[in-house]
Amino acid sequence: MYEILAQIVKFLLIGLIYYFLYNFLKLMVLDLYEERRSSEETVYYLQCEDGREFPVRSVTTIGRAKDSDIVIDDPYLSSKHAMIYKKGRKMIIQDLKSTNGTYINGKRIKRAVALRENDVITMGSRKFTFLRREARGLERGSDL
Amino acid sequence: MDSREEAIYNKALAAMALMGFLSFLLLSIYRKPVSLVPFYGAITFLTIVFIGYFFTGWIFPNSDKFLFILAGFLAELGLIMLCRINPELFKRQVAFFAIGVGFFILSSILTKYFVRLDVAPFYFWAATAALLLLPLFFGVERGGAKNWLVFNGFTFQPSELAKITFVFYLASVLKEGKVNSIYRLGAGILAVTGLLALSKDLGGAMLFYFTALTVIFAATSRLDLAVGGILSAAVGGIISYNLFDHVRVRIEAWLNPWRDVPGRGYQIVQSLFSIAEGGYFGTGLGLGRPDFIPAVATDFIFSAFAEEFGFLGAAAVILMYFLLVYRGIRIALRLNENFLVLLALGHTVMFGMQIFTIIGGVIKLIPVTGVTLPFMSYGGSSMVMSFTSLGILNGLWQRALEGEDDDEA
Numbered sequence: 001m002y003e004i005l006a007q008i009v010k011f012l013l014i015g016l017i018y019y020f021l022y023n024f025l026k027l028m029v030l031d032l033y034e035e036r037r038s039s040e041e042t043v044y045y046l047q048c049e050d051g052r053e054f055p056v057r058s059v060t061t062i063g064r065a066k067d068s069d070i071v072i073d074d075p076y077l078s079s080k081h082a083m084i085y086k087k088g089r090k091m092i093i094q095d096l097k098s099t100n101g102t103y104i105n106g107k108r109i110k111r112a113v114a115l116r117e118n119d120v121i122t123m124g125s126r127k128f129t130f131l132r133r134e135a136r137g138l139e140r141g142s143d144l
Numbered sequence: 145m146d147s148r149e150e151a152i153y154n155k156a157l158a159a160m161a162l163m164g165f166l167s168f169l170l171l172s173i174y175r176k177p178v179s180l181v182p183f184y185g186a187i188t189f190l191t192i193v194f195i196g197y198f199f200t201g202w203i204f205p206n207s208d209k210f211l212f213i214l215a216g217f218l219a220e221l222g223l224i225m226l227c228r229i230n231p232e233l234f235k236r237q238v239a240f241f242a243i244g245v246g247f248f249i250l251s252s253i254l255t256k257y258f259v260r261l262d263v264a265p266f267y268f269w270a271a272t273a274a275l276l277l278l279p280l281f282f283g284v285e286r287g288g289a290k291n292w293l294v295f296n297g298f299t300f301q302p303s304e305l306a307k308i309t310f311v312f313y314l315a316s317v318l319k320e321g322k323v324n325s326i327y328r329l330g331a332g333i334l335a336v337t338g339l340l341a342l343s344k345d346l347g348g349a350m351l352f353y354f355t356a357l358t359v360i361f362a363a364t365s366r367l368d369l370a371v372g373g374i375l376s377a378a379v380g381g382i383i384s385y386n387l388f389d390h391v392r393v394r395i396e397a398w399l400n401p402w403r404d405v406p407g408r409g410y411q412i413v414q415s416l417f418s419i420a421e422g423g424y425f426g427t428g429l430g431l432g433r434p435d436f437i438p439a440v441a442t443d444f445i446f447s448a449f450a451e452e453f454g455f456l457g458a459a460a461v462i463l464m465y466f467l468l469v470y471r472g473i474r475i476a477l478r479l480n481e482n483f484l485v486l487l488a489l490g491h492t493v494m495f496g497m498q499i500f501t502i503i504g505g506v507i508k509l510i511p512v513t514g515v516t517l518p519f520m521s522y523g524g525s526s527m528v529m530s531f532t533s534l535g536i537l538n539g540l541w542q543r544a545l546e547g548e549d550d551d552e553a
Contacts, residue, residue: 002173006428009170014425014453016163017460020217023156024467027210030149031474 044091046070046121046128054128058086062123063096076100076124090114091130093121100124153209157197160217164190167224167429174228174430182227185238189223192238196245200538204252208541210471211534212248214464215519219244219527221461222520225448228430229441233522240524244531251532255539259484268313269332275306276339283343291343301525303340303348308533310336311490314356318363319483326369329360344390347505347513351497353377358493363486398511411438415447415506419458426454441522443514447506461520462503469496475537478544488540491533 044056060069065079072081078098085092094112095102102109103122115121121128168186172178193216200207219241227234279291279302293300313332323329333356340349357373360366384391393408401409401416414437421432434440434448450458472492479485498515505512516526 003431006170006431009166010426010428013167014456016159017457020156020159021460021463023152027152
């Protein structure tokens with residue numbers, strides 16, 4: 001009697017264990033989704049002297065390396081030159097120990113500093129202006 | 145809190161409650177005469193889980209319920225196996241679980257409000273060393289390792305508490321992201337590992353050493369230290385294999401348990417038979433014969449579980465431990481200050497290493513060393529201290545969320 005019962009319950013128990021696990025895996029997927037959402041684009045972008053525009057995400061790496069978010073083919077840049085990231089509402093730029101340095105409005109930065117609008121970032125021989133995308137921001141707002 | 149997450153937690157809790165009722169009702173009619181002790185135990189257990197769940201939710205509105213429910217479920221699976229193996233141990237384990245939940249809440253509060261960043265690492269090291277020295281002088285020997293303290297009938301394993309102080313030591317000594325004095329750090333770690341090896345707690349020594357290596361590598365990203373550490377571990381292993389008898393016994397039982405089945409290889413062979421007997425779906429609760437394995441309630445509970453719940457159940461348990469480690473790493477990634485990051489990482493790595501050491505041991509992937517499986521094995525110190533570590537992770541999660549709010553303001 002007990003054996004038959006145990007045999008039946010065994011499948012139920014394994015089913016329950018997997019149902020529990022399924023719920024927790026779903027939570028993990030939700031976590032990852034949240035991470036991705038927070039790594040979406042911000043309202044800022046970098047404008048190069050030649051007119052090209054690069055969107056800034058909440059973590060953006062700049063350099064010669066092909067896997068950088070902003071790839072700039074310039075011999076004066078390091079392969080991983082600098083990083084711009086979002087902290088709260090501020091955008092922070094940090095030099096990644098590059099050879100030729102990163103300059104904000106002509107001053108070389110040593111530690112992470114907060115960026116303001118219209119700051120001019122110089123890396124190697126390139127100049128970028130840090131700008132806010134007003135019009136597009138509104139468009140996106142109406143999207144939501 | 146997100147309502148979608150809340151709904152998922154509620155479903156998981158319902159699955160947990162149903163699992164508890166079904167299996168403990170089954171266990172109530174397992175022994176003749178029929179006794180309702182397992183069922184009352186289950187009700188007590190579930191009550192503690194729900195009180196713990198709502199209480200933490202009440203004092204910390206964004207408490208990390210993920211960790212608590214997952215640990216509770218693992219404890220439930222462990223209790224089911226214990227109740228089937230030995231009802232006396234089961235009763236005591238329910239009490240330990242209650243104490244563990246208490247410590248979980250206590251250490252969450254302490255970590256959230258009272259963890260200071262500026263305590264000198266030496267104090268943590270001294271506490272660790274003192275905890276490990278105590279049993280060498282006043283301890284008693286159980287299961288081949290002299291690491292138990294006895295106060296009038298109540299036993300305690302200080303090395304479980306030393307795990308926590310040791311992680312604090314590592315985090316505080318490495319909080320600047322560099323090794324200030326490699327000799328002092330090396331001497332500190334080797335002294336702790338040596339003390340564990342002296343009390344013949346080989347699993348503990350391995351656990352502490354590899355946790356230290358991982359935390360050092362995470363803090364400094366220096367490959368030379370990691371490679372040097374692994375090489376010196378290999379050298380130390382070879383030396384102790386040739387010098388100490390108890391090390392040789394374990395390694396030989398691992399390499400070829402079939403040579404001496406009734407003697408040295410008995411435990412591991414029984415464990416392997418047990419796992420093999422389970423097949424995919426297991427023999428069914430109460431229909432296997434895990435009682436043949438020595439120390440089945442503590443170190444080898446995983447083999448007993450694998451026998452009665454099969455490969456599928458065992459794989460699910462391993463996945464749950466993975467999720468626990470994943471969540472710990474996620475907490476570490478969210479924190480800002482180096483000390484707190486390393487603290488969260490250290491506790492997570494300690495869990496991960498411990499799980500790997502014992503599950504790897506019982507399936508003969510690595511030599512068997514006597515460490516407990518967190519939350520599942522029988523043992524008061526292990527249960528209470530695992531919950532304390534988890535509480536520290538929960539407290540750190542609170543601090544991570546707090547830090548983000550500060551930035552927003």
